[in-house]
Amino acid sequence: MKVVVDKSKCQDHGQCVFSSPDVFRLDGEGHLQYVSDAADELRDEVEEAADVCPMQAIRIEG
Template sequence: MKVTVDMGLCQDHGQCAIAAPLVFRINDEGHLEYDGTPDESERLNVEEAADVCPVQAILIED
């Protein structure tokens, strides 16, 4: 699984970090950081993160 976040769309709301905290996090500066190649065991959490993203900035590829 490959995860990409369109940082041009992302507004650092942090909903993804709540849904999939092992993949997404908000750093000390308040900006999103993420693992672009998370373990497959995180798929459901990443899919949830993509669903709850207010600006739909998360893309999941197999």
């Protein structure tokens, strides 16, 4: 599954990290890093991360 974060919308709130720590993390400066090609078995938690994103910056393709 392909995970896409619209960096023009993302404000590094980090809510996605709590929902899907295997895919999303905040770096040492507090900026979002993520795995763009995530395993399909992580889909449920990535969908939850997309739902809780206050900026609705996360989408799943494929």
